[in-house]
Amino acid sequence: MGIKIVHYINQFYGGIGGEDKADYAPEKISGVKGPGMGLQAAFGDKATISSTIICGDSYFNENIEAATEVILEMIKEENPDVFIAGPAFNAGRYGVACGAVCKAVSENLNIPVLTGMYIENPGADMYKKDAYMVETTNSAAGMKDAIAKVAALALKLGLGEAIGTPESEGYMPRGVRRNIFCEDRGAKRAVDMLVQKLKGEVITTEYPMPTFDRVDPAEPVKDVRKAKIAIVSSGGPVPKGNPDHIESSSASKYGKYSIVGIDDLTPENGETAHGGYDPVYANLDLDRVIPVDILREMEKSGEIGSLHDFYYSTVGNGTSVNNSKKFAAEIAKDLQASNVDAVILTST
Amino acid sequence: MVKEIERMGFPVVHMCTVVPISLTVGANRIIPTVAIPYPLGNPTMTMVDEKELRRKLVKKALKALETPVTEQTVF
Numbered sequence: 001m002g003i004k005i006v007h008y009i010n011q012f013y014g015g016i017g018g019e020d021k022a023d024y025a026p027e028k029i030s031g032v033k034g035p036g037m038g039l040q041a042a043f044g045d046k047a048t049i050s051s052t053i054i055c056g057d058s059y060f061n062e063n064i065e066a067a068t069e070v071i072l073e074m075i076k077e078e079n080p081d082v083f084i085a086g087p088a089f090n091a092g093r094y095g096v097a098c099g100a101v102c103k104a105v106s107e108n109l110n111i112p113v114l115t116g117m118y119i120e121n122p123g124a125d126m127y128k129k130d131a132y133m134v135e136t137t138n139s140a141a142g143m144k145d146a147i148a149k150v151a152a153l154a155l156k157l158g159l160g161e162a163i164g165t166p167e168s169e170g171y172m173p174r175g176v177r178r179n180i181f182c183e184d185r186g187a188k189r190a191v192d193m194l195v196q197k198l199k200g201e202v203i204t205t206e207y208p209m210p211t212f213d214r215v216d217p218a219e220p221v222k223d224v225r226k227a228k229i230a231i232v233s234s235g236g237p238v239p240k241g242n243p244d245h246i247e248s249s250s251a252s253k254y255g256k257y258s259i260v261g262i263d264d265l266t267p268e269n270g271e272t273a274h275g276g277y278d279p280v281y282a283n284l285d286l287d288r289v290i291p292v293d294i295l296r297e298m299e300k301s302g303e304i305g306s307l308h309d310f311y312y313s314t315v316g317n318g319t320s321v322n323n324s325k326k327f328a329a330e331i332a333k334d335l336q337a338s339n340v341d342a343v344i345l346t347s348t
Numbered sequence: 349m350v351k352e353i354e355r356m357g358f359p360v361v362h363m364c365t366v367v368p369i370s371l372t373v374g375a376n377r378i379i380p381t382v383a384i385p386y387p388l389g390n391p392t393m394t395m396v397d398e399k400e401l402r403r404k405l406v407k408k409a410l411k412a413l414e415t416p417v418t419e420q421t422v423f
Contacts, residue, residue, distance in 0.1 A: 019385075022384075058383070058384045058385070061365070061366045061384060062365060062366075062383055062384060064368070092369065093366070093384070096366065096368065096369060122369045122372050122373065125372050126368060126369075126372050213351070213374065214351075214374050215351045215354045215355045215374060215376070216376075217354070217359070217376035217377065217416075217417045217418065217419070217420075217421075218354050218357055218358055218359040218360070218376075219357075219359065219416070220359055220413060220414050220415055220416050220417075221359060221413050221414055222414075223414070224410045224413060224414055227413070229410075229413075232349065232353065232360075234349060235387070277384050277385040278385045279385070280385070281385050281386040281389065281391050282385065282386065284391070285389060287388065287389065287402065288386040288387070288388050288389030288391075288402075289386070289387060289388065290388075291388050291402050291405070291406050293399065293402070294399070294402050294403050294406045295406065297403075298406070298410075303407075303410070304410065314349075316349075324349050324352070325349075325352050327349065328349040328350075328351075328352030328353050329352050329356075331349075331353060332352060332353045332355070332356035332358065333356075335353070335356075335358060336356060340358065341358075341359075342358060342359045342360070342361070342413045343353055343358050343359070343360040343361070344360075344361055344363060344406075344409055344413075345349060345350050345353070345360050345361070345362050345363070345375075346362075346363045346364065346381075346387055346388065347362065347363070347364035347365075347369075347370070347387070348364075348365070348384050348385060348387055
């Protein structure tokens with residue numbers, strides 16, 4: 001039977017259902033399911049996926065600790081040689097789940113773990129140091145290629161073979177440094193690199209600097225009772241009918257919507273355009289995503305100075321970091337022009 | 349988005365359910381909320397209780413906007 005593998009997938013790939021089943025609690029089934037079939041085919045008789053664990057993405061993310069514990073126990077019972085999660089592509093909650101389970105398995109069971117996802121998946125930044133993470137495309141259209149890379153790396157890990165560099169194996173750099181012997185001494189390599197650079201050639205650094213993109217906390221508002229508060233959301237709140245046709249995933253735009261004269265959001269005046277969570281609850285009462293009702297009451301009672309006449313919204317579902325940055329920079333300019341003092345930003 | 353708006357000098361309070369993601373994207377003032385499909389509500393409650401829950405969360409958010417922080421803070 002070769003290497004024994006346990007595979008983790010979400011409720012969608014597990015064939016349980018879509019967002020309406022995202023609260024599905026962890027379940028273990030024997031054998032393969034969904035993308036596991038592709039993995040098993042790639043393994044041939046060198047490895048066997050003995051069982052598959054399925055868990056809803058919302059369930060996992062709303063109960064990270066408890067869910068991890070249950071899943072860990074399920075994996076432990078199988079006593080596998082290698083653990084694989086995903087691939088998750090650009091599905092944020094799925095990516096976080098894959099990363100978190102990999103981390104827990106690696107730390108507690110001391111077996112090799114790997115997963116795959118798109119570089120902008122939040123799970124990548126959070127867990128790429130804890131697991132081998134094959135870099136995939138941002139959608140399941142790249143499944144075939146992802147499966148091939150994950151399967152090849154899984155076999156190597158299972159057989160205890162030496163793992164090459166991130167570039168050669170197709171996984172994301174984990175920040176691991178290993179001593180190697182080079183033909184030339186450091187000083188020569190540095191001068192060579194400098195000469196290359198002066199010639200305008202492409203150089204590959206031996207020690208990439210980490211990129212820290214952090215923004216210092218802004219000064220607090222002195223007195224919210226005098227402040228103008230604006231609402232921004234990545235949860236996709238829109239006026240009924242989604243007038244700007246904001247996409248349900250990979251949004252290419254944001255909307256700016258007037259709430260003048262609106263004291264309460266209802267099924268008649270608001271809904272969500274977001275395709276990454278079950279929209280039933282937001283469509284019944286959009287105040288569950290953006291608290292217009294409460295802020296209006298607070299405006300009247302003087303608990304806040306005022307509520308800005310517009311809210312700004314996009315769908316944060318597989319939307320690229322570049323687009324989000326662009327939207328937010330434009331929104332911030334508009335907030336400045338409107339003399340807004342502080343922002344409540346809600347995410348689903 | 350939180351980061352880009354804060355970069356322009358606005359204090360931003362991020363209200364979200366999956367706090368680890370908020371920490372990863374670089375929010376500085378974070379309020380943990382109820383659930384992914386309804387961060388500021390709970391359909392299993394009565395309308396009155398649900399609104400009270402939302403009021404509490406918004407109050408907490410306003411308090412966070414008034415609080416000086418020097419690093420990422422989960423309120």
